[in-house]
Amino acid sequence: MTTPVLDVKQLAVQIPVADGILHAVRDVTLTVARGETLCVVGESGCGKSLTSLAVMGLLPSSARRTAAHMRFAGEDLLDMTPRRLRELRGNRMAMIFQEPMTSLNPAWTIGDQLTEPFLRHGKGNRREATDRAVFLLERVGIAAAGRRLVQYPHELSGGLRQRVMIAMALMCGPDLILADEPTTALDVTIQAEILHLLAELQQEFGMGLLLVTHDLGIVARVAHRVAVMYAGEVVESGPTVTVFDEPRHPYTRGLIDCIPIPARSRPGVPLGTIPGLVPSLVGGIEGCAFRERCAFATEPCARPVPVVTGAEDHAWRCILPAAVPSLLENPA
Amino acid sequence: MLRFTLRRLLLALVVGIAVSAIAFMLLRVSGDLAIALAGEDASPAEVERIREQYGLNRPIIVQYAEWLWRAVQGDLGRSLFYPESVANLIMSRLPVTLTLAGLGLVIALLISLPLGIIAALRRNTWVDRGALGIAVVGQAMPNFWFGLLMIFFFGLSLGWLPISGSDTWMHFVMPAITLGWFSAPVLMRLTRGGMVEVMTSDYIRTARAKGLPGRVVVLKHALRNAIIPVVALCSVQFGNMLSGSVIIETVFALQGIGYLAWEAISRRDFPVVQGILLLVALFYVILTLLADILNAWLDPRIRRG
Numbered sequence: 001m002t003t004p005v006l007d008v009k010q011l012a013v014q015i016p017v018a019d020g021i022l023h024a025v026r027d028v029t030l031t032v033a034r035g036e037t038l039c040v041v042g043e044s045g046c047g048k049s050l051t052s053l054a055v056m057g058l059l060p061s062s063a064r065r066t067a068a069h070m071r072f073a074g075e076d077l078l079d080m081t082p083r084r085l086r087e088l089r090g091n092r093m094a095m096i097f098q099e100p101m102t103s104l105n106p107a108w109t110i111g112d113q114l115t116e117p118f119l120r121h122g123k124g125n126r127r128e129a130t131d132r133a134v135f136l137l138e139r140v141g142i143a144a145a146g147r148r149l150v151q152y153p154h155e156l157s158g159g160l161r162q163r164v165m166i167a168m169a170l171m172c173g174p175d176l177i178l179a180d181e182p183t184t185a186l187d188v189t190i191q192a193e194i195l196h197l198l199a200e201l202q203q204e205f206g207m208g209l210l211l212v213t214h215d216l217g218i219v220a221r222v223a224h225r226v227a228v229m230y231a232g233e234v235v236e237s238g239p240t241v242t243v244f245d246e247p248r249h250p251y252t253r254g255l256i257d258c259i260p261i262p263a264r265s266r267p268g269v270p271l272g273t274i275p276g277l278v279p280s281l282v283g284g285i286e287g288c289a290f291r292e293r294c295a296f297a298t299e300p301c302a303r304p305v306p307v308v309t310g311a312e313d314h315a316w317r318c319i320l321p322a323a324v325p326s327l328l329e330n331p332a
Numbered sequence: 333m334l335r336f337t338l339r340r341l342l343l344a345l346v347v348g349i350a351v352s353a354i355a356f357m358l359l360r361v362s363g364d365l366a367i368a369l370a371g372e373d374a375s376p377a378e379v380e381r382i383r384e385q386y387g388l389n390r391p392i393i394v395q396y397a398e399w400l401w402r403a404v405q406g407d408l409g410r411s412l413f414y415p416e417s418v419a420n421l422i423m424s425r426l427p428v429t430l431t432l433a434g435l436g437l438v439i440a441l442l443i444s445l446p447l448g449i450i451a452a453l454r455r456n457t458w459v460d461r462g463a464l465g466i467a468v469v470g471q472a473m474p475n476f477w478f479g480l481l482m483i484f485f486f487g488l489s490l491g492w493l494p495i496s497g498s499d500t501w502m503h504f505v506m507p508a509i510t511l512g513w514f515s516a517p518v519l520m521r522l523t524r525g526g527m528v529e530v531m532t533s534d535y536i537r538t539a540r541a542k543g544l545p546g547r548v549v550v551l552k553h554a555l556r557n558a559i560i561p562v563v564a565l566c567s568v569q570f571g572n573m574l575s576g577s578v579i580i581e582t583v584f585a586l587q588g589i590g591y592l593a594w595e596a597i598s599r600r601d602f603p604v605v606q607g608i609l610l611l612v613a614l615f616y617v618i619l620t621l622l623a624d625i626l627n628a629w630l631d632p633r634i635r636r637g
Binding site: 056058085086087088089090091094095097099102103104105106107108116117120121152154165168 | 533534535537538539540541542543544545548552553556557630631632633
């Protein structure tokens with residue numbers, strides 16, 4: 001088996017807050033192979049964005065990051081010198097952020113910001129950088145690319161800016177792209193286009209893609225593998241088809257039941273919902289974090305739950321003996 | 333950018349005319365100039381003769397229009413005390429004041445920019461608090477007092493620097509530091525505030541994600557955005573230094589327009605006072621214009637406004 005481009009084991013991120021320590025990410029293990037798309041799904045505050053920021057070394061300075069190991073293409077990211085980390089960032093691993101409106105510097109032109117990583121990482125001269133920028137802008141679907149180079153971010157729409165961010169991430173031909181909810185801030189019509197584009201580019205350039213999202217519909221369309229996060233933990237992971245067909249964690253089942261499907265979701269029939277609230281992560285959690293909201297919860301759920309591994313890398317953090325059935329009245 | 337500049341230029345012209353009118357009017361309402369010129373124990377006939385001679389009996393609008401028309405042509409009248417035209421008098425003193433204010437601003441920026449940036453990056457550490465302490469001390473101490481302390485210490489006790497006159501660059505060291513020191517705190521606080529805000533913004537995270545080293549992130553990506561309000565304040569501070577030079581030039585006996593203004597006011601040499609008022613007001617207008625243009629260059633979003 002070849003070395004995965006990203007290999008994270010037992011990642012934890014702790015952030016000091018007013019009333020204690022927030023265990024925002026607890027025991028996250030995931031891998032991304034070359035040419036593979038891994039979707040990390042979960043609701044707001046489940047630690048999925050922090051996980052991607054932790055990989056890039058972009059956590060807020062107050063946050064504490066620990067892990068059994070965290071490797072990029074076999075190289076240890078935990079004990080890496082700041083210099084080596086800078087050599088990798090924007091070069092072999094790149095990130096696309098959630099907020100296209102504010103992620104570009106308002107004071108510099110698109111061209112300057114696009115060519116910056118290319119020049120910084122010594123990929124070529126200014127001429128080559130400009131050529132590459134034009135090529136990529138056209139590739140991400142921006143018309144009149146040459147003219148865009150001299151424009152400023154405020155002259156572009158949100159959708160265009162996110163395309164610029166994608167082009168920027170691709171400038172140095174990275175092995176891994178981390179995309180943190182890249183379409184959340186965009187119009188629904190643009191969302192699909194951007195996702196389609198990302199999936200296409202991922203295939204075309206053979207990169208690893210770690211796509212953070214809260215939208216299972218997106219996962220179904222683009223992910224090879226999926227990791228479902230809840231309250232700072234990965235509660236289930238595996239090949240997308242397996243996880244969708246035979247979810248082993250009730251939370252995963254709950255998320256799937258929430259997806260509106262035209263054939264199933266008839267007018268008047270309520271969509272699935274997950275009752276209750278996410279527990280507070282300040283001070284840490286004993287046992288299964290989902291048990292308060294779970295229809296199948298029993299007494300042993302209050303004790304630490306081991307990770308169970310099934311076929312084809314399918315793993316889950318639940319003591320239920322079989323796949324979780326749908327709780328909807330008339331499942332598809 | 334060109335359209336923006338032209339529009340601002342036009343605006344500056346309007347403001348310039350307005351401030352000249354205000355400067356002119358203010359001096360006229362501050363007392364009867366004819367009595368002031370004739371002296372307190374002059375006879376009414378004598379006052380009337382002076383009023384006639386200087387044209388002070390005409391409507392004030394006419395007086396202003398005539399004065400402005402001449403001022404535009406470079407004629408600000410004649411000094412009542414010196415055997416020179418006001419324009420020549422001001423021109424001979426202006427370089428001293430401009431040098432002083434320019435050096436003062438440079439010193440203020442040399443102190444405030446690095447301190448402000450470092451305080452922002454090392455927020456809530458002893459560095460930040462130390463910089464805040466300097467700011468408080470700088471702003472709390474009147475600048476003439478600081479100037480006198482410097483004269484006492486470096487001039488008299490140590491004898492390193494001359495304490496009065498404007499013959500060599502040595503003469504400018506203490507006055508410029510006094511002016512700069514006084515302006516530095518507010519510029520520093522603004523730089524710090526701007527940097528603190530900008531450093532938490534998303535585009536700084538983007539810059540880090542690109543693998544840029546810290547100094548490029550700070551100086552290229554952060555400072556350019558953080559410095560925009562500082563530029564605007566600089567122009568105000570430079571104007572303050574021109575007017576503040578009245579005190580500093582008096583303390584250090586520098587022969588600049590501040591000193592000239594002080595002399596002219598105490599001698600009721602009103603054409604000179606009027607000329608200096610106009611000049612300083614115009615400097616403010618020009619500085620604001622320059623700051624606007626510089627800001628538009630720094631921040632492309634302003635250019636549309």
